[in-house]
Amino acid sequence: MKQKLEVVEITEMNIIMKNTPETYKKMVDEIIPPLLELLKGLTLLEEEIFKRNHELDVEKSILKIPPNQIHPKWKELMTEYENRFEEMVTGKVSENLMSKGYATHYGNPSEYFYVNHDDFLLEFTMQQEEMAVIVIHYQGAVDMKHKFMMRMINKKWLVDEKYYGFEDETHWYEDSI
Numbered sequence: 001m002k003q004k005l006e007v008v009e010i011t012e013m014n015i016i017m018k019n020t021p022e023t024y025k026k027m028v029d030e031i032i033p034p035l036l037e038l039l040k041g042l043t044l045l046e047e048e049i050f051k052r053n054h055e056l057d058v059e060k061s062i063l064k065i066p067p068n069q070i071h072p073k074w075k076e077l078m079t080e081y082e083n084r085f086e087e088m089v090t091g092k093v094s095e096n097l098m099s100k101g102y103a104t105h106y107g108n109p110s111e112y113f114y115v116n117h118d119d120f121l122l123e124f125t126m127q128q129e130e131m132a133v134i135v136i137h138y139q140g141a142v143d144m145k146h147k148f149m150m151r152m153i154n155k156k157w158l159v160d161e162k163y164y165g166f167e168d169e170t171h172w173y174e175d176s177i
Contacts, residue, residue, distance in 0.1 A: 014121070014122075015028060015032065015122045015123070015124050016121065016122070016123045016124070017123075017124055017125075018123050018124070018125040019125055019127060020124060020125055020126045020127065021126075021127065024126035024127070024129075024132075025126075027126055027132060028124055030157065031124075031126075031132050031134070031150055031157050032122070032124065032134065034092065034157065035134060035148060035150065035159065036115055038088070038089065038092050038093075038159070039112040039115045040112075040115045040116070041088050042085070042088060042089075042110075042111070042112055042177075043110045043111070043112045043113060043115055043116060045081070045084055045085060045088065046105075046106045046107070046110040046111060046112075047108070047110050049077065049080075049081045049106045050106045050107060050108050050110070052077055053074070053077060053106065056071040056073055056074055056077065057071070059071060078103075081103050081106065082102070082103040085102055085103035086098075086102065086103070089102060089159075089177060091156070091158075092158060092159060093158055093159045093160075093177050094151065094153055094158045094159065094160040096160055096161070097158075097159055097160055097161060097162060097176070097177055098177070100174070100175075100176040100177075101176040102176055102177050104176060109140065112146075113140075114136065114138035114139075114140075119138070119139065120136055120137060120138040121136070121137040121138075122134060122135070122136050122137075123135040123136075123137070129152070130151060130152035131149065131150065131151050131152070132149075132150040132157075133147065133148070133149055133150070134147070134148045134150060135147045135148075136148075137167060142166060142167070143166065143167030143168070144164065144165070144166060144167060145164070145165045145166075145167055146162065146163070146164055146165075146175075147161075147162070147163040147164075147165065147172055148161070148162055149161035149162070149163075159177065161174075162174075162175045162176065162177055163175055
């Protein structure tokens, strides 16, 4: 079955519309910007925690703490990370997705580093009134993609499921936020 594609522009970003009836095309402006803002916020938080953890690692060597031991302030940093992460996603992510875990990684590059650049491709599909699918294609070490299942829950659009995949595969892997 051939997919109907249409490219639209939203704030200087090209979005590919896939199999989305005219009725739902207006939902792009309501669903995509809050998702991208959430991903940007999570990216900034992750980058900050990565930097602060690196500073703790440098301090460990000054304090002569063995490499196989954690810095005394590391657990405090992780607690802060979890709390701030949870605060950021509250009201934007469903309980279903939260139950899969969160704030479980921080790295360089961050999980959603691509939102700070213009070199990603976004697809929007909406065929039901209370569900939309957003797929973001990006290049990391390899060509990758994230899929976000957005659902209307209690009259609010929430990220309900998240998956990742490799560009050359059709299989999706369940993921946490």
